[in-house]
Structures are given as C-alpha cells and as structure tokens.
Amino acid sequence: MGKKNIDVVKAWSRGYPASSHNGNFRTDGMGLWSYNLLIGATVAGEKVLALYRASGEYKSQTTSQHVARAQAYSDKAIHPAIFRQYKFDPVKG
Numbered sequence: 001m002g003k004k005n006i007d008v009v010k011a012w013s014r015g016y017p018a019s020s021h022n023g024n025f026r027t028d029g030m031g032l033w034s035y036n037l038l039i040g041a042t043v044a045g046e047k048v049l050a051l052y053r054a055s056g057e058y059k060s061q062t063t064s065q066h067v068a069r070a071q072a073y074s075d076k077a078i079h080p081a082i083f084r085q086y087k088f089d090p091v092k093g
Helices: 005-014 061-071
Strands: 025-027 032-034 037-043 046-050 076-078
Touching (some): 005 025, 037 061
Parallel strands (some): 046 076
16 A cells, blocks of 8 residues: 655655555655655665755656655755765665
8 A cells, every 4th residue: 555755754764664545755765766766765864855856956746755754754955966976885875
C-alpha cells in the first residue's frame, strides 16, 4: 500500500523503504527519488538532500514539493551540482 509523501520522507530519515501511492516518490532507505531523479542520499550516516528547487536547479513543481517536504528531515541540503559530485555507495551510504 502506498504511503503519503510525509511517510516516505520519514521512512528515508529512518533508513526504511517506502513508496508513495503512485510510486513517483520513493526510498529504499538510503536514496530518495522524485520520479527517477535521485534527490537524496545517505552519506556517512547523514541524509543529504539536493535542492532541486527554483533557488537551485528547477526540475518540476512536484519535485520541488518533494524536496521541500524532505528538507526538514535532511541533515544537509546542498546545490544539485555539488550533490551530483558525490559517489553514492548503496551499501555504505
């Protein structure tokens, strides 16, 4: 059963998998995706969020909403260009 967007974000913050009712917002507990765009990742135990918003790099209104919802649950929020420079290890974070 699909979750509300806030439930997906909370699951990501706790390291658990979850998916929205339509699957467009999901987490495996380590990464966080808006559609097929990785917007969040676990790096050295911290939740790092890419600010895909009007002030960073705009993708869509829905992705901006996903980012806004996740920002309160992230440890660090950074510009998407910097986020893409990270090398994410799905096992180690």
